């Protein structure tokens with residue numbers, strides 16, 4: 466499932482107010498909040514009647530609800546809301562490594578869980594690295610002294 470491509474500009478003053486008034490949020494706005502802030506919908510591709518969603522700020526305690534920006538429409542016909550939402554409880558467990566991955570979306574989100582959504586840009590960045598497989602670099606090939 467590909468990631469939704471919607472991008473929107475957040476109303477910064479509203480976000481800052483929501484941020485400092487959110488339960489278990491930061492007391493002061495974080496330094497990396499800048500004017501002219503754009504957010505990208507993080508959900509998988511979805512129908513237009515479903516709200517886009519972007520994580521604004523996680524709570525200080527990772528188990529607490531995070532602050533999300535939800536919106537529909539674009540530019541002039543955009544409607545939005547800024548609200549806290551609990552995390553999706555889904556956990557992906559790799560049977561071989563026993564590593565777990567928590568879904569990074571809000572509870573009862575539409576579309577697939579975060580690990581089912583692929584970011585086409587991220588895939589490009591993480592594309593095949595230089596396949597420089599010089600056999601002599603392999604330490605297993607070296608003789609013990």
Ligand SMILES: [Zn+2]
Pocket residue numbers: 469470471506507508511516517518
């Ligand atoms: Zn979206």
Ligand SMILES: [Zn+2]
Pocket residue numbers: 553554555568569570574577578579
């Ligand atoms: Zn989920």
